[in-house]
Amino acid sequence: MKNTPWLVIGAGAIGLFWACKLEKLGHKVHLVYRSESPGNKITLESLTDEEGHQQISVSKHKVKSLTPSELSRQYDKVLLCTKSFDLTTAFAQVADFITDDAHVACLCNGIGAQEALQNALLDSQTLWAGTTSEGVLKIEKNHIKHTGLGDTYFGLWRRDDKKETTDFPLENMTVINIHQRMIEKLAVNAVINPITAIFNIHNGDILNDEFKPLMEATLAELGTMFTHDKFGYAQESLHLTADNLKNRVSTIAQLTRLNRSSMHEDIRLRRQTENDFISGFLLDNSPIELPIQRMLYEGVAHAEQREDVKKKLLGMTS
Ligand SMILES: NC(=O)C1=CN([C@@H]2O[C@H](COP(=O)(O)OP(=O)(O)OC[C@H]3O[C@@H](n4cnc5c(N)ncnc54)[C@H](OP(=O)(O)O)[C@@H]3O)[C@@H](O)[C@H]2O)C=CC1
Numbered sequence: 001m002k003n004t005p006w007l008v009i010g011a012g013a014i015g016l017f018w019a020c021k022l023e024k025l026g027h028k029v030h031l032v033y034r035s036e037s038p039g040n041k042i043t044l045e046s047l048t049d050e051e052g053h054q055q056i057s058v059s060k061h062k063v064k065s066l067t068p069s070e071l072s073r074q075y076d077k078v079l080l081c082t083k084s085f086d087l088t089t090a091f092a093q094v095a096d097f098i099t100d101d102a103h104v105a106c107l108c109n110g111i112g113a114q115e116a117l118q119n120a121l122l123d124s125q126t127l128w129a130g131t132t133s134e135g136v137l138k139i140e141k142n143h144i145k146h147t148g149l150g151d152t153y154f155g156l157w158r159r160d161d162k163k164e165t166t167d168f169p170l171e172n173m174t175v176i177n178i179h180q181r182m183i184e185k186l187a188v189n190a191v192i193n194p195i196t197a198i199f200n201i202h203n204g205d206i207l208n209d210e211f212k213p214l215m216e217a218t219l220a221e222l223g224t225m226f227t228h229d230k231f232g233y234a235q236e237s238l239h240l241t242a243d244n245l246k247n248r249v250s251t252i253a254q255l256t257r258l259n260r261s262s263m264h265e266d267i268r269l270r271r272q273t274e275n276d277f278i279s280g281f282l283l284d285n286s287p288i289e290l291p292i293q294r295m296l297y298e299g300v301a302h303a304e305q306r307e308d309v310k311k312k313l314l315g316m317t318s
């Protein structure tokens, strides 16, 4: 299988990063872009070495960039690197060029888009849901900066899948508990992303005293939901008590203290956010009312309500 190229979809930060990573691993990469061609050489600037030490290195990676209409062959390994709200449309555009037994993987944040993608696949195709804690910034159309070293895992999206013994077609990346890992990531995103986006602050700032009551209340509310036996993903989330969440959120906020969260950046640049797949997913699936998460959702979704939401969030929790 190493001889057949990977089809990577989405030439954003993560798509370019994976195109470089796959090429480094010895795979051919065909990269599908939407608006601007990244060309055939990607520059990857790394700020940390493999052990996480500060060290700047620059490498160039060869890929073949195409639009969906330029595709002409069949692919058996596909990696979708779009935002969650673009996932199914991006797949639909390339579906005719994917083999009946293909491995199809996706790496978007949040939950909800994966099930929609699963429904678009043939039963004979395998969907791998992925989660990553790598930090990548796109500087130019063909230039990315790897700002934070992280891990990436893939697991079968369908738990009852007969293909349980199948491995992801890249070594050391298959996990059996992908749903748990995705819920854990979602829990962190549901705190850091909307708060930093609404208050226009860097990730580390949520640990400041000013936000302490809001943080405590948000974590308590989510802890109650994740440990509720009627939450649809309770099997994967019962360990996520308020204290456990506090540790996770504080660690990530500290590690990424100088970064803007993806949602903060999306709002700053007036782009669509992944709100519906983070807070929206929790609101739709929670067995209890989530007044704080609802207010965070509204504050992200409606720019005109943001000032009011800020006051309410600080007022209701102090
Ligand atoms: N960047 C990071 O460090 C991290 C990102 N993630 C998650 O990974 C996912 C991707 O993030 P990121 O790369 O930063 O996002 P970007 O917005 O940088 O990239 C998404 C890319 O998908 C492209 N795209 C959308 N629809 C299509 C389509 N139909 N055909 C081809 N390309 C398409 C977009 O094209 P266009 O340029 O036209 O908009 C864009 O280039 C998100 O869910 C994000 O939350 C998770 C962890 C870290």
Ligand SMILES: CC(C)(CO)C(=O)C(=O)O
Binding pocket: 109, 188, 189, 192, 193, 203, 252, 256, 259, 260, 261, 262, 263
């Ligand atoms: C972990 C975190 C919060 C890092 O910024 C992230 O995943 C995001 O910004 O979407």
